[in-house]
Amino acid sequence: MSQSDAPQGAPASEINYAAYLALNQLLSLQRTLSRPEHPDELLFMVVHQASELWFKVVLHELEALVARMQDKNALGALYTVGRLNALTRIVTAQLSALDTLPPQHFAQFRSFLGTSSGSQSSQFRAIEAASGLREPHFLHAISEHGEPPEIVREWLARPTLQALFDGMVSEAGTTYEELYTGPGPSALVLLAEGLLEYEQSFSLWRFLHVQLVERVIGPGTGGTGGTLGARYLQRTISTRFFPRLWEVRAKFFGAAKKD
Numbered sequence: 001m002s003q004s005d006a007p008q009g010a011p012a013s014e015i016n017y018a019a020y021l022a023l024n025q026l027l028s029l030q031r032t033l034s035r036p037e038h039p040d041e042l043l044f045m046v047v048h049q050a051s052e053l054w055f056k057v058v059l060h061e062l063e064a065l066v067a068r069m070q071d072k073n074a075l076g077a078l079y080t081v082g083r084l085n086a087l088t089r090i091v092t093a094q095l096s097a098l099d100t101l102p103p104q105h106f107a108q109f110r111s112f113l114g115t116s117s118g119s120q121s122s123q124f125r126a127i128e129a130a131s132g133l134r135e136p137h138f139l140h141a142i143s144e145h146g147e148p149p150e151i152v153r154e155w156l157a158r159p160t161l162q163a164l165f166d167g168m169v170s171e172a173g174t175t176y177e178e179l180y181t182g183p184g185p186s187a188l189v190l191l192a193e194g195l196l197e198y199e200q201s202f203s204l205w206r207f208l209h210v211q212l213v214e215r216v217i218g219p220g221t222g223g224t225g226g227t228l229g230a231r232y233l234q235r236t237i238s239t240r241f242f243p244r245l246w247e248v249r250a251k252f253f254g255a256a257k258k259d
């Protein structure tokens with residue numbers, strides 16, 4: 001058995017740190033492409049790879065969240081949203097490592113990326129689909145280069161988090177408005193607030209990513225993925241996963257539309 005193989009069922013005595021984590025494989029995956037190798041490309045690649053690893057965990061937790069919401073288990077869902085929010089904060093914090101990438105350095109190895117772009121991240125698109133994006137610009141973005149990846153199609157076929165929350169609210173025989181006016185905070189209202197926090201954390205990633213893009217390539221430079229770059233990304237910041245959770249707030253300020 002090579003040190004990096006940790007076959008399932010191997011006796012615990014044969015499993016050490018490197019084997020358990022498949023470290024040989026993991027640490028051989030940073031195959032930088034610039035020649036001569038640019039000293040900053042490793043950081044650029046690792047931040048993206050680490051983000052993809054966290055996206056994998058985010059999708060795993062979204063799976064758990066959906067199951068709990070389908071079971072109308074508000075406390076269980078609340079617990080999972082707490083974890084989801086912690087993960088989103090971590091992915092967002094990672095962007096700051098690339099704030100230290102000077103534009104003139106990135107310019108020296110950007111051409112080696114070819115047409116690769118974060119906009120081609122299937123996991124990121126799956127997270128957006130799982131969380132509830134169905135806006136035309138999003139549907140356009142995922143099908144621009146043919147059929148969306150399977151993982152995205154699977155999530156698109158499932159109910160959005162907003163729809164699942166709607167189901168929990170009606171099952172409890174209440175309304176969005178009553179959630180906020182009822183006696184004391186219920187598990188459901190805490191879940192509503194946890195979901196809003198998820199929305200805010202996600203928007204913060206979008207915002208800081210645009211700032212990063214402007215900082216590294218400038219506001220007017222097109223992306224390697226063929227978009228207008230920061231100008232395209234700016235438009236995604238106002239995207240909402242939970243429009244009804246935002247709208248209900250207006251009801252307390254006389255701006256409510258009559259249903």
Ligand code: HEM
Nearest residue numbers: 047048051117118119124213216223224225226227229236
């Ligand atoms: C120097 C750092 C970065 C630059 C200059 C940059 C640049 C860009 C640009 C210009 C776009 C627009 C699409 C295009 O035409 O390429 C984009 C999209 C995207 N990038 Fe980055 N990016 C950086 C870091 C990251 C990191 C660390 C991640 C983490 C995985 C990431 C994930 C994404 C995603 C998911 C999109 C699609 C967003 C959307 O369509 O809403 N980017 N990036």
